Amino acid sequence: MNNLIDGKAIANELAVSLRQSVAELKRSGVQPKLAVILVGDNSASAIYVRNKGRRAEELGISFRLIHLPATVNEAELLRNIEQLNQDSGVDGILVQLPLPAAINEETVINAIAPEKDVDGFSPVNFGHLWQNNPAIIPSTAGGIMTLLKAKNIDLTGQNVVIINRSNIVGRPLAALMLQQDATVTIAHSKTKNLPELTRTADILVSATGRAAFVTKDMVHPGAIVIDVGMNRDEAGKLVGDVDFAAVSKKAGLITPVPGGVGPMTVITLMQQVVEIAKKRKD
Numbered sequence: 275m276n277n278l279i280d281g282k283a284i285a286n287e288l289a290v291s292l293r294q295s296v297a298e299l300k301r302s303g304v305q306p307k308l309a310v311i312l313v314g315d316n317s318a319s320a321i322y323v324r325n326k327g328r329r330a331e332e333l334g335i336s337f338r339l340i341h342l343p344a345t346v347n348e349a350e351l352l353r354n355i356e357q358l359n360q361d362s363g364v365d366g367i368l369v370q371l372p373l374p375a376a377i378n379e380e381t382v383i384n385a386i387a388p389e390k391d392v393d394g395f396s397p398v399n400f401g402h403l404w405q406n407n408p409a410i411i412p413s414t415a416g417g418i419m420t421l422l423k424a425k426n427i428d429l430t431g432q433n434v435v436i437i438n439r440s441n442i443v444g445r446p447l448a449a450l451m452l453q454q455d456a457t458v459t460i461a462h463s464k465t466k467n468l469p470e471l472t473r474t475a476d477i478l479v480s481a482t483g484r485a486a487f488v489t490k491d492m493v494h495p496g497a498i499v500i501d502v503g504m505n506r507d508e509a510g511k512l513v514g515d516v517d518f519a520a521v522s523k524k525a526g527l528i529t530p531v532p533g534g535v536g537p538m539t540v541i542t543l544m545q546q547v548v549e550i551a552k553k554r555k556d
């Protein structure tokens with residue numbers, strides 16, 4: 275299929291130069307290190323964290339996983355974050371989301387030192403992003419931008435519809451696309467006449483968490499379709515939000531699930547760990 279955007283292959287290409295950057299840093303006495311806090315036993319989160327650990331190891335980035343029980347209280351979680359904030363050997367800190375309901379996500383994210391907030395979710399990094407001066411950016415949004423760049427897509431004047439308004443995907447992606455002069459619409463569960471809106475999209479991004487949500491009647495011929503969904507179908511198979519079999523026949527370019535946005539999220543995270551570590555040299 276020649277309209278496929280192979281995120282796995284693009285991530286693997288990026289890994290080659292990133293491995294060299296890590297090796298250079300190590301030669302200059304800096305060992306890049308990522309610390310991940312995983313709370314509870316969400317099976318999807320465990321897989322995503324495992325993928326991050328594997329990629330880090332393969333690149334030569336130190337990876338520390340702190341796995342806390344779902345019953346951990348907020349104060350204990352904040353203590354762990356503070357220790358990592360104070361540890362000069364740790365470059366990037368992230369808390370895998372979602373967190374158990376009893377824990378306030380915002381309090382936790384705000385506790386991460388902005389200069390180590392490798393997810394780019396803190397108000398400081400979000401503020402920089404929306405001020406057109408991005409520092410550390412959310413990895414999924416950054417990964418999607420890299421995919422489009424790899425395919426030489428010029429965003430100027432393109433109509434983009436993003437079905438997601440989260441801080442992880444929709445909002446940061448909208449900011450990044452706006453910076454490249456796209457016309458961006460964020461759609462969500464209360465949006466009226468969604469198919470009518472999505473048919474206006476030159477680039478359609480979906481992150482709804484619902485399998486087969488994007489059907490072929492929602493896509494105009496030749497559109498670029500970016501599928502951020504991670505869902506299980508009735509047979510337990512990993513699928514995205516898009517009815518891939520039908521939509522891929524109509525789309526100009528399309529990302530698969532798995533092997534599309536997911537690997538780009540992970541490699542972008544690693545790129546940012548390395549960028550933070552480089553600051554230790556200065």
Ligand SMILES: Nc1nc2c(c(=O)[nH]1)N[C@@H](CN(C=O)c1ccc(C(=O)N[C@@H](CCC(=O)O)C(=O)O)cc1)CN2
Nearest residue numbers: 321322325368369370371393413532533534536537539
């Ligand atoms: N602290 C964060 N939490 C979450 C984020 C995030 O960016 N930071 N994003 C998502 C999940 N996510 C990152 O953690 C993520 C999603 C998917 C993948 C991935 O490797 N996907 C593979 C398939 C994996 C599988 O087999 O299930 C693929 O698409 O090929 C990595 C990371 C929510 N939480």
